[in-house]
Amino acid sequence: MLNSINTNPGALIALQNLNATNTELATTQSRINTGKKIANAKDNGAIWSMAKMQSASSSSLNAVKDSLQRGQSTIDVALAAGDTITDLLTKMKEKALAASDTSLNTASFNALLTDFTSLRDQITKAVQNAKFNGVSLVDAVTNKLVFLANADGGSFTVNAQDLTLAGLGIAGATFTDAASASAMIGDMTDALQTATNKLSALGTSSTGLDTHLTFIGKLQDSLDAGVGNLVDADLAKESAKLQSLQTKQQLGVQALSIANQSPQTILSLFKG
Template identity: 85%
Template sequence: MLNSINTNPGALLALQNLNATNTELTTTQSRINTGKKIANAKDNGAIWSMAKMQSASSSSLNAVKDSLQRGQSTIDVALAAGDTITDLLMKMKEKALAASDTSLNSTSLKALKADFDSLRDQITKAAENAKFNGVSLVAGSAKPLVFLANADGGNFTVNAQTLGLQGLGLSTTGTTFTTAAEAGSMISKMTAALLTATNKLSALGTASTGLDTHLTFIGKLQDSLDAGVGNLVDADLAKESAKLQSLQTKQQLGVQALSIANQSPQSILSLFKG
């Protein structure tokens, strides 16, 4: 081995090994600090890009969930109004049946008519006021509502089910009575309107169930995407902790080795002592 005061191969080798250890130690400390084995594109460009795309998909699903939850609320309001309307129709049928009794005097008939007309008008109020965030599925002018279904902009459509008088086959002028005979004819109309209302509420209930199921799926999909991203970029902290201890020990030994290598040229001085 060349004995030189200009070049110290042993020290150079020791320094190379120490630098390599320091680089590994820096990487391990970064993983422990961030909790990620791939924190940026420099660590692994392909995996980082893949993880970013999946994270974007997962984040965009938050907007989908918000849209579907608004849909849930809108349908819930419509169903609540529908329950009220069916109750009103049953009461109207009861009033019409009572008024069809020919033994009633005119005062009682007028009282039943007033109750019947009042219940009829409440149907219109219930349908028009059944709005969530200004949107209704049961008002006379209600239109189908379209909500987000996926991160690509797909739609989930809920058809309107109008529960106002017109939607039930009734009207303000035609749905009333002044005689017992007219009251009798209202009984069948109320039965038909009640059947129409329950069918429309059944359709809304089916849409609500479908929306709830899709919302549950979106939640599971988002969890799966987040877990997938974690598998790609998250660090195994237990493994990194063990590696940190090893590298710290290796670093200390590397410093000692470099120190010993730097002392080698001093042995040449002994050759010049008389």
């Protein structure tokens, strides 16, 4: 080997190895600090891009969940109103049945008519107040509501159900005598059947919306887990590697120190 004070191959090799160790150590420390093995595009452009796209899809699903949850609330309000309306229709049928009794005196008949009319008007009030965020599914104004279904802008449609007096076929329902009260019994039965059919349709829509919302939650969790698999660092592995690299760094510093001392032996050749 050439003995020279100008060039020290051993020191150059030791320095190269030490620099490589320091680079690995910096990478490992960055992974431990960030918790990610791929923190930016410099680490791995292809994987970073893939992870960013999947992360964006997962984040956009938050808007989908918000939309579906609004849908849940809107349907729940409509169903609550529907329960009230079916109760009112049942009571109206009872009043009509009672009023069909020909043995009633005028005062009793009029009292039943007043109750019947009051119950009918309460249906209108229930429909008018069955709104969530200003939107109703039972007021005959809304035909359908469309909610977000996926991150691509797909839709989940809920058809509205008209529970107004007109929608139930009893607009202006009343009776004037026992005979018309008796006829009203059938009308109330039909209205009750119509109401329950419409509520059944809303219930089916609600179940479908709930199922889809659950799916969206699972999909978002799967996307987040997938992104984690792509970019997250194995901290246990990185911790073990850190210990190894720190030891290797110390040995590299010692090796460089020894290599730098090598030219000093040349001085011994000039001692008399």
